[in-house]
Amino acid sequence: MASSQTQERDAQEKGGSNYECDNVFRSLPKEEGWKIIDLYQYQQFWYPDRYLTGVISSQKHFQARDTDLFVITTPKAGTTWLKSLTFSIVNRSNYTPSTHPLLTKNSHALVPFLEIRLYANNQIPDLSTLQSPRIFGTHISCGSLPESIKDLNCRIVYLCRNTKDTFVSLWHFYNKCGGGSQNKIEIGDAFELYCKGVSAFGPFWEHVLGYWKLSLERPNNVLFLKYEDLIEDTSSQLKKLAEFLGYPFSSEEVEKGAVDEIIRLCSFESLSNLEVNKTGKLNPKIDITNNVFFRKAKVGDWENHLTQEMVERLDHITQEKLNGSGLEL
Ligand code: PAP
Numbered sequence: 001m002a003s004s005q006t007q008e009r010d011a012q013e014k015g016g017s018n019y020e021c022d023n024v025f026r027s028l029p030k031e032e033g034w035k036i037i038d039l040y041q042y043q044q045f046w047y048p049d050r051y052l053t054g055v056i057s058s059q060k061h062f063q064a065r066d067t068d069l070f071v072i073t074t075p076k077a078g079t080t081w082l083k084s085l086t087f088s089i090v091n092r093s094n095y096t097p098s099t100h101p102l103l104t105k106n107s108h109a110l111v112p113f114l115e116i117r118l119y120a121n122n123q124i125p126d127l128s129t130l131q132s133p134r135i136f137g138t139h140i141s142c143g144s145l146p147e148s149i150k151d152l153n154c155r156i157v158y159l160c161r162n163t164k165d166t167f168v169s170l171w172h173f174y175n176k177c178g179g180g181s182q183n184k185i186e187i188g189d190a191f192e193l194y195c196k197g198v199s200a201f202g203p204f205w206e207h208v209l210g211y212w213k214l215s216l217e218r219p220n221n222v223l224f225l226k227y228e229d230l231i232e233d234t235s236s237q238l239k240k241l242a243e244f245l246g247y248p249f250s251s252e253e254v255e256k257g258a259v260d261e262i263i264r265l266c267s268f269e270s271l272s273n274l275e276v277n278k279t280g281k282l283n284p285k286i287d288i289t290n291n292v293f294f295r296k297a298k299v300g301d302w303e304n305h306l307t308q309e310m311v312e313r314l315d316h317i318t319q320e321k322l323n324g325s326g327l328e329l
Contacts, residue, residue, distance in 0.1 A: 054115030142210030161227035164302035
């Protein structure tokens with residue numbers, strides 16, 4: 001049985017003494033298979049216990065501005081990268097290469113998540129003093145976004161990644177964050193849960209499809225990107241992103257190397273070798289260093305981890321789920 005200290009800590013992480021939230025938790029389906037996190041099913045998606053209160057609190061309290069920009073992803077789609085690129089594009093006139101905030105801060109600190117950071121633990125942050133454009137991140141599913149984001153037609157950049165690499169990256173991530181061996185999850189067990197749609201902010205396919213459909217309905221407000229395209233042709237994807245965000249590169253800037261400079265600064269090699277990303281932490285109270293966000297950054301690493309049977313099964317599910325949508329992953 002959990003000690004009273006553990007219960008108290010769990011309660012605090014979940015937003016604790018708030019009876020309303022405790023009641024919500026009690027009424028929701030729960031999955032414990034990922035070991036390091038318990039997942040609760042809320043509005044058809046699975047949320048890690050410690051972030052669900054942030055989802056609910058942001059739904060209640062977050063008030064968008066029409067100038068806000070949102071970086072939205074499924075976990076492990078390349079969030080850290082896209083946040084770095086977006087922040088760098090929007091703020092490029094404010095910094096020189098030697099004073100750039102990305103040199104000393106992880107992009108999750110510069111582009112905070114609504115549910116994981118700002119509204120976590122039932123906090124209600126005062127975001128009214130932030131200068132526009134404010135840039136926020138979230139993994140919240142399309143249907144559960146705080147309403148004002150869609151009401152105000154805020155600009156959303158959504159990034160997805162092929163199912164197999166996303167799964168492998170997620171599995172590695174939770175094993176790295178897990179600490180002791182008691183929290184390690186076998187790849188086969190993780191795979192079974194993932195195929196059932198039980199993963200953080202999953203089901204993966206429904207998450208992607210929700211934003212894919214929104215991008216078709218509102219092409220001027222939702223830019224749908226793929227990690228593989230970003231890797232293959234970073235330069236043209238970056239220009240497209242800048243255009244969409246309302247910060248296009250002039251030809252003079254391109255000639256002077258502004259695009260290449262951002263690509264270099266935000267590259268995996270550059271970011272992963274910075275001290276802040278090797279030994280720094282987002283939360284000093286939690287023993288997880290920023291290097292968990294940097295592993296291989298390769299397309300097709302799934303080949304090193306998945307059996308033929310797993311590949312066929314995941315491909316089959318992906319095909320079935322995306323059938324008729326016009327989206328290929
Ligand atoms: P998050 O959703 O939890 O924030 P996210 O940043 O999406 O995590 O996922 C990390 C993945 O992006 C890692 O992929 P891998 O496990 O297959 O290696 C990580 O290596 C990759 N990544 C991080 N930074 C970059 C970057 N600058 N360029 C390309 N890929 C990156």
